[in-house]
Amino acid sequence: MMDVRLKLLRQNMLNTAPAICIERAEIVTRCYQEMEALPAILKRAHSLRAILREMTIYIDDGELIVGNQASTRRAAPLYPEYSVQFVLDEMDKFELRESDRFIITEEKKKRLRKILPWWSGKTLRDRALTIQSEKVLEDLNIGVLGWQSNISSGEGHFIPDYDMVMKLGLRGLLDRVIGYMDGLDLTQPTDLEKLIFYRASKVVLEGCLDYIARFSELATIKAKETADPVRFKELNAIAENCTALLKHEPQSFYQAI
Incomplete structure (x- = not known):
């Protein structure tokens, strides 16, 4: 029999109408505009860090594993760096399609029509x-x-090195990247190329750690607000797990997830 918690989470998801989230599109557009002179790998890294630092985050009732890719449950973020024309062409049809319908407000359409043309040719x-x-x-x-x-x-087929992250943790991986940067000989052309990659890696890892820290803070706030003693313990566990991951590698299966 399905656990009561899973039933609740599933029902909440099914009861939520799919929608378009424009937060990511606005953040990425701003970053690319501000950093046009940077190599592509650094633009992507800084954009991801900005997304992880600025996007709306939330913890749904009953959730034990936190993290979200859009500002609301069952919302779809947009990736203008890949393609924008189909969004501009189909924006008014998203809610009318027979399948894959998405709600999008007129205000969001207005904001998208303001930023998406900048991506033409890019x-x-x-x-x-x-x-x-x-x-x-x-x-x-x-x-x-x-x-x-x-x-x-952003379709692709790759297998991230989860084993390395499990052994080092994000903080340990960041320390390793900084160590690699410190050991470079910038009089060597190949090391200059490595420096760009390491800078991008550092930026991304900083963004990941900031994202985790935000959930630690949010879980702590929600724990103080709840009157349910069981949920209080769960939210505190989320906060403690996130705080631990800011300092070292995962110490439990829960932290690893």
Whole structure:
């Protein structure tokens, strides 16, 4: 039989209408505009750190494992760095589609129409199409080739080195990156290339730690607000686990998750 907690979380999810979240799109656009001169890897890193520091976070009733990718439950963030034209073309149709319907307010449409045109000619899709031959583009248009999703989203197949993160923790990984940076010989061209990668890694790890710290603080606040003694203990456990992860590698399965 399904646990009562899981039933509640599942029902809350099913009772929530899918919606479009524009927080990520606005943050990424601002970062890319402010950092146009930076290499792509650094722009991506700074954007991710800004998202993790600024996006809305929440802890739903009954949740034991925290983290969210959009400002509300069952909301879809947008990735303008990959492709924007389909959003501009279909914005007024999101709520009318037979499948994959998404609610989006007129205010959000207005804000998106203000920022998305800036990405014209700068997206992954734009760059990918620019380097194709006329024959490939012709095959794409008539449907012989079907790789549109690969150039308009963050789709990929990779396996992160979870083992290293479990052994070192995010803090330990950050310390390792800083150590690598300190050991570089910047008179060597190859080390200059490494420096850019390490700078990006440092920025991303700082963002991850800030994200965890925000959930620790939020769980502590919610624990003080609840009158349920069981939930009080659960929220305190979330805060303690997050605080621990700011200092060292996971010490339990719960922390690892």
